[in-house]
Amino acid sequence: MDQLLQGIYGLTPGAVLMFGIGGLIIWLAIAKEYEPTLLLPIGLGAILANIPYSAAIGTAAEPGILTTLFDFGIRTELFPLLIFVAIGAMIDFGPLLQNPKMLLFGAAAQFGIFFTLCLAVVMGFTLKESASIGIIGAADGPTSIVVANRFAPHLLGPITVAAYSYMALVPIIQPPVIRLLTTKRERKIRMDNAGFRPVSQRTKILFPIVVALLAGLIVPSATALIGMLMFGNLLRESGVVDRLSKGAQNELANIVTILLGISIGAVMTSDEFLDKRTLMILGMGIIAFVFDTAGGVLFAKFLNLFLKHKINPMIGACGISAFPMSGRVVYKMGLAEDPQNHLLMHAISCNVGGQLGSVIAGGLILALIG
């Protein structure tokens, strides 16, 4: 009888609290639709990992499925890198290739990463932990996982939850920051599509190859991240492996997302997650998103000092990687200010640039701090 009740006897207040947190994450995924593909498995993973004597976690001698998946897919960085193949196959870099100056916003809107990195150091975290917290501002789940896994594996749970939750909260986080930093007149600036030039298929095919090569040569530590992203994109743009491209976009993305999410839950044990530092990480994650947004908007305003054809500064906010949420948010904000102001092309091209910028930022952090 005792054996049957050992799970109940072994319950701790921490484990019960983690059941609540797992439930909350599942609720956010289902009721609020906040990144449900990731938060749903993470939520259940967190519950399974905190059941006393959970066979899902197992022991050092006999690791359970969650531990095995974590060791196989996260510790080796396999799952986040495979997700990059899928993301690359889903992304159409066309709008960015048509208007390459938008790449600069993909750089400016990484400011939040570095602001938060310094803030975390001031708050008492080590440099490597701070880098892992700052990278939440990459607004790019797989990059956050790779950096945190390399520098601060003990913080992987809260960092991943923060990264994915805040990506889903972009429609709530970004608009107030944009409004605070822009005037109504600036938000009404219209941008024509004259800057968009048609691009050849050859350019679309060469782009992923040359970007992978250049990024690899300049930042070798980013080779795996950017290489997998560009590999997925090459599958898409080559036009000769449609089956593989669709497989990467659907089957690969779905299977790896399931495995990634449930594995992350494995590190959300009460001993590691229930820490005051978790709350601080969640708080600094928001700060990273806010300063990313501010960096992009202020950079656009700075450029406007010199440009004849002004840029709508809201576009700068799309330089964060949260694709395509950020682009949609700015597009809708533009329409709300002026129903004739269609910023979608600019917003999406900038947003795609942000995807590239966040991966480069992750690679640079790995190179400079590793």
Add this chain to the structure above:
Amino acid sequence: MFENMLSFRVHSLATVSFDDPVLMEALRVSGIALLAIFLVMGLFGVMISLFSILFPATEDETI
């Protein structure tokens, strides 16, 4: 000395010392990384513009 973690953090913020080698290293890394991101993205932009000149879109692709 500190009642709880939060007050310790507030204290940390209030007594930021720019002599702290870790903070200096963080500022150095951040500065270099931000500059490098702009350079790399600028390089990509130049590369795309070159491709557009070398391989202009055909009439079919323009449509």
